[in-house]
Amino acid sequence: MDNGLFALPPGADFAARFADGLIARMAGQPPEAMARVRIFANAGRMRREIAAALSARLGDGYLPRLGLVTDLADWPLPGIVPAVPALRRELELAALIADMDRRLPDFAPGSGLFALARSLARLMAEMHDEGVPPEAFERLEIAESHAIHWQRSLAFVRLVARFFDPEAAPVPAARARAVLDALRARWTQAPPQGPMIVVGSTGSRGTTAGFLRLVAGLPQGAVVLPGFDFEMPAALWADLAAGPVPAEDHPQYRAAALLSEMGLGPEAVRPWAPAPEVSRARNRLVSLALRPAPVTDRWRAEGAGLHDLPEGAAGLSLIEAPDPRHEALAIALALRGALAEGRRAALVTPDRVLARRVTAALDRWGLRPDDSAGLPLDLSPPGRLLRHVAGLMGRPLEPEPLLILLKHPLTATGADMRGPHLRLTRELELWMRRRGVAFPAPATLAPWIARDPEVRAPWAAWFLDALAELETAAEASLADHIGLHLRVTEALAAGPGGDVAASGLWAREGGAETRAVLDALAAEADAAGVLAPRQYGDLLGGLLAEGRISAVAEVDPRIVIRGTLEARALSADLVVLGALNEGSWPAPPAPDPWLSRKMRLDLGLTLPERQVGLAAHDFQQAVAAPQVILSRALRDGDSECVPARWLNRLTNLMQGLPDQGGAAALEAMRARGQTWLARARALEAAEIAALPPAARQLAPRPKPCPPLAARPRELPVTTIARLIRDPYAVYAREVLRLRPLDPLRPEPDAGLRGEVLHRIVEMFLRARPETETAETAAARLMATAEEVLETDVAWALPRRLWLARLERLSAGFAADEAARAARGRPVVIEQGGGLDLPGLGFRLTARPDRIDLLNDGRAHVFDYKSGRVPSRKQIDTYDKQLPLTAGLVERGAFGALGVTEVAAVSHVALGGAGGETCHTLTPEELRETWEGLSRLIARYLAPDQGFTARRALMKDTDVSDYDHLSRLGEWEPSDLPRQEDVG
Numbered sequence: 001m002d003n004g005l006f007a008l009p010p011g012a013d014f015a016a017r018f019a020d021g022l023i024a025r026m027a028g029q030p031p032e033a034m035a036r037v038r039i040f041a042n043a044g045r046m047r048r049e050i051a052a053a054l055s056a057r058l059g060d061g062y063l064p065r066l067g068l069v070t071d072l073a074d075w076p077l078p079g080i081v082p083a084v085p086a087l088r089r090e091l092e093l094a095a096l097i098a099d100m101d102r103r104l105p106d107f108a109p110g111s112g113l114f115a116l117a118r119s120l121a122r123l124m125a126e127m128h129d130e131g132v133p134p135e136a137f138e139r140l141e142i143a144e145s146h147a148i149h150w151q152r153s154l155a156f157v158r159l160v161a162r163f164f165d166p167e168a169a170p171v172p173a174a175r176a177r178a179v180l181d182a183l184r185a186r187w188t189q190a191p192p193q194g195p196m197i198v199v200g201s202t203g204s205r206g207t208t209a210g211f212l213r214l215v216a217g218l219p220q221g222a223v224v225l226p227g228f229d230f231e232m233p234a235a236l237w238a239d240l241a242a243g244p245v246p247a248e249d250h251p252q253y254r255a256a257a258l259l260s261e262m263g264l265g266p267e268a269v270r271p272w273a274p275a276p277e278v279s280r281a282r283n284r285l286v287s288l289a290l291r292p293a294p295v296t297d298r299w300r301a302e303g304a305g306l307h308d309l310p311e312g313a314a315g316l317s318l319i320e321a322p323d324p325r326h327e328a329l330a331i332a333l334a335l336r337g338a339l340a341e342g343r344r345a346a347l348v349t350p351d352r353v354l355a356r357r358v359t360a361a362l363d364r365w366g367l368r369p370d371d372s373a374g375l376p377l378d379l380s381p382p383g384r385l386l387r388h389v390a391g392l393m394g395r396p397l398e399p400e401p402l403l404i405l406l407k408h409p410l411t412a413t414g415a416d417m418r419g420p421h422l423r424l425t426r427e428l429e430l431w432m433r434r435r436g437v438a439f440p441a442p443a444t445l446a447p448w449i450a451r452d453p454e455v456r457a458p459w460a461a462w463f464l465d466a467l468a469e470l471e472t473a474a475e476a477s478l479a480d481h482i483g484l485h486l487r488v489t490e491a492l493a494a495g496p497g498g499d500v501a502a503s504g505l506w507a508r509e510g511g512a513e514t515r516a517v518l519d520a521l522a523a524e525a526d527a528a529g530v531l532a533p534r535q536y537g538d539l540l541g542g543l544l545a546e547g548r549i550s551a552v553a554e555v556d557p558r559i560v561i562r563g564t565l566e567a568r569a570l571s572a573d574l575v576v577l578g579a580l581n582e583g584s585w586p587a588p589p590a591p592d593p594w595l596s597r598k599m600r601l602d603l604g605l606t607l608p609e610r611q612v613g614l615a616a617h618d619f620q621q622a623v624a625a626p627q628v629i630l631s632r633a634l635r636d637g638d639s640e641c642v643p644a645r646w647l648n649r650l651t652n653l654m655q656g657l658p659d660q661g662g663a664a665a666l667e668a669m670r671a672r673g674q675t676w677l678a679r680a681r682a683l684e685a686a687e688i689a690a691l692p693p694a695a696r697q698l699a700p701r702p703k704p705c706p707p708l709a710a711r712p713r714e715l716p717v718t719t720i721a722r723l724i725r726d727p728y729a730v731y732a733r734e735v736l737r738l739r740p741l742d743p744l745r746p747e748p749d750a751g752l753r754g755e756v757l758h759r760i761v762e763m764f765l766r767a768r769p770e771t772e773t774a775e776t777a778a779a780r781l782m783a784t785a786e787e788v789l790e791t792d793v794a795w796a797l798p799r800r801l802w803l804a805r806l807e808r809l810s811a812g813f814a815a816d817e818a819a820r821a822a823r824g825r826p827v828v829i830e831q832g833g834g835l836d837l838p839g840l841g842f843r844l845t846a847r848p849d850r851i852d853l854l855n856d857g858r859a860h861v862f863d864y865k866s867g868r869v870p871s872r873k874q875i876d877t878y879d880k881q882l883p884l885t886a887g888l889v890e891r892g893a894f895g896a897l898g899v900t901e902v903a904a905v906s907h908v909a910l911g912g913a914g915g916e917t918c919h920t921l922t923p924e925e926l927r928e929t930w931e932g933l934s935r936l937i938a939r940y941l942a943p944d945q946g947f948t949a950r951r952a953l954m955k956d957t958d959v960s961d962y963d964h965l966s967r968l969g970e971w972e973p974s975d976l977p978r979q980e981d982v983g
Contacts, residue, residue, distance in 0.1 A: 380510025415498025
């Protein structure tokens with residue numbers, strides 16, 4: 001077997017061509033010789049593809065031993081102790097970071113504790129990979145221009161040097177480096193007897209690159225590089241590895257670095273096997289487009305030699321979709337089209353959102369692609385349940401998270417009562433919404449339980465008892481947190497009197513993988529210090545997010561979705577490169593909280609551009625497939641998207657070479673892409689056309705006209721303003737009997753504040769003595785406020801804030817109240833009254849906050865406002881609450897007052913600066929208001945009068961509870977309403 005470096009060019013079916021090359025090199029040897037071959041692949045996907053290719057060619061013959069380059073850390077060599085789990089080292093680092101945070105209050109890590117520990121563990125693993133000892137930090141000079149943050153983080157990094165001690169238990173990266181050193185010493189004296197081949201790796205990590213150099217130097221060793229650019233000039237290869245700052249963002253930089261470290265030039269790399277499917281014209285075009293930015297001035301000179309440019313672009317299409325939705329649909333159509341022609345198709349993208357959109361689009365034809373990413377473990381049913389339970393540790397129970405737990409598909413599945421459980425959950429939800437329950441507890445839920453204690457009491461006791469421990473959770477050891485977490489989660493899954501084994505918590509999709517994460521965490525729990533409940537939740541959430549489970553549903557192997565790294569092992573007739581926008585492909589480099597870019601360069605660690613270069617290499621390989629669709633969205637939401645730098649370079653190069661046919665070829669690429677977009681629009685149009693006619697049309701501005709018998713015959717004065725400004729809301733509430741659901745998560749909002757302030761003033765007035773000073777009244781007001789707030793407001797902070805605001809107003813309110821007491825006395829306090837309108841069959845009602853009988857025998861109507869007080873113009877125009885209440889008073893609607901003349905109406909502000917705004921209404925104004933009411937009601941009781949949506953709202957931005965019902969958005973407020981008989 002030939003020794004040294006080999007490669008396959010971009011566009012080659014890597015697994016198939018590697019298998020062909022291996023079989024050709026083993027020709028003439030006995031069959032069992034193949035069993036002595038050891039192959040190390042870069043990833044599990046590559047290993048599976050190579051195994052399949054060899055099995056297809058060798059049949060029942062001997063197969064080589066297949067492993068992974070990452071297996072180096074697990075090689076059992078004498079004298080090298082096994083590696084400790086990476087999780088254990090992360091827990092140890094987290095304890096160090098937490099201790100530093102406690103000792104240095106201004107350390108301010110700015111990230112979650114375990115996120116910071118993971119980044120530090122990655123830095124330490126990289127130091128092992130690149131052979132950077134901790135002593136290198138001592139030689140690192142901190143420039144005055146470096147921020148104090150970098151100086152402090154560097155000081156902390158120096159503290160972890162003890163983990164590099166030879167006596168310390170190694171992590172996998174350290175053990176892999178030790179194994180590499182041992183193998184180098186052993187194989188120098190006694191090389192392996194059988195062939196050793198490393199395939200698919202570019203040596204992007206220091207240890208891996210060292211292994212590649214070691215294997216390439218063996219008598220029977222070989223390294224097969226993926227996507228090697230045989231078209232790139234030798235001078236450029238030398239430029240890549242030269243210079244003070246490595247050009248790590250170039251797709252061929254890792255190969256250039258490997259050659260430089262071995263003292264070889266690109267001519268030393270030989271083709272592993274012929275690749276007849278590769279388009280050299282495409283590879284030359286892409287190679288020139290991806291030249292480093294400083295040498296793009298050579299495009300014009302070297303581009304003149306691209307006489308086969310149209311041939312290279314013939315298999316390319318460019319989709320420039322208006323938005324991600326159309327991009328996904330166009331891609332789905334292209335994948336389905338390839339399948340209909342009997343071809344294999346693949347989508348390569350780092351954008352998981354796009355992958356899910358394409359999967360959803362394919363589902364309309366019953367196609368389910370083979371998505372290698374699978375499902376994140378934290379999104380699996382057990383993962384979600386564990387995250388929800390962990391989120392409640394150390395926090396008071398609220399309605400929303402409680403209902404999320406009760407409605408989870410795994411809750412109460414260990415007992416034969418899933419149906420009754422869901423019914424009780426629905427009843428509890430409606431009750432909590434109507435009551436505005438802020439914190440469910442045995443005391444707050446007692447009224448609901450009392451309605452059906454025989455059924456509800458044991459059910460409520462089950463989940464309340466299970467969750468009671470969570471609220472009191474405090475700082476504890478990791479083992480204690482895990483024990484509590486498992487205990488509560490299993491109790492919820494089991495259900496009242498049920499069995500967790502019957503629930504399927506650990507047996508259904510993702511259960512075994514989720515339990516394995518918890519078991520691994522429990523096994524290393526002694527390495528962690530004391531954790532707060534929130535820190536435990538962050539730790540578990542991060543571990544679950546890293547896990548994946550394979551799709552359990554049946555998939556179609558002819559359509560695959562792959563990540564960018566897997567493009568090396570891709571074998572497909574049509575390849576779609578999706579989400580080719582900056583920020584997606586390539587993704588922005590992850591921030592390093594420990595070292596700046598300059599510090600990394602001085603230490604010899606990898607630069608952030610390395611990930612960009614690896615992504616560029618993946619792009620160069622994938623774009624060389626026989627048929628390729630390059631796809632991107634022009635906009636995402638309100639933002640314009642920037643094309644990926646490689647796509648930008650490719651289109652700019654082609655546009656700048658009109659004499660070689662580049663501009664025409666680019667237009668042809670766009671035209672082919674537009675074909676898929678046109679088909680996507682046609683598909684949507686056809687689906688819309690298949691809908692019933694009513695569903696295809698935009699809704700007009702509604703003006704429903706219900707039967708007279710269904711129209712409201714009684715309204716309160718507070719609804720008259722709504723009848724004037726938004727009649728449709730009155731129709732929906734009074735005719736359709738639709739009421740907005742109260743929020744699931746009640747908040748101390750303006751509505752609650754208004755209710756509480758009204759109750760405070762009501763209790764204050766009812767308990768008012770005959771005589772009291774202003775100081776005594778202010779003190780009594782505050783005492784009443786404290787009592788009401790303690791009873792009616794469940795949140796401590798709003799209680800204190802509202803009490804403080806009321807205290808600022810209390811002296812002024814007490815003084816005003818003394819003045820009001822001198823003028824008269826309250827006769828009506830929060831009491832209802834009403835009056836029938838003659839000849840209309842309609843009753844107007846009111847429940848005024850307060851009506852005083854003045855010393856002169858007249859009445860004064862008051863309304864308390866916690867928000868903005870309406871102006872006189874608003875009162876005259878539509879806010880008729882006080883004038884109409886005054887009209888009811890003058891017509892004897894309130895029995896305690898009889899028929900009484902109204903002297904004035906007032907708004908009393910309970911917010912802002914406080915104070916009273918008094919309005920005097922003349923008899924003519926009151927009569928005109930009453931007559932206007934009669935005309936208004938008579939009009940809405942006429943059979944030809946409809947209820948217009950948003951008839952005269954103050955602003956177009958005002959929100960109605962029934963905007964979604966009127967389908968606002970399909971019509972504009974300037975549209976004329978269309979009346980329609982209903983009911």
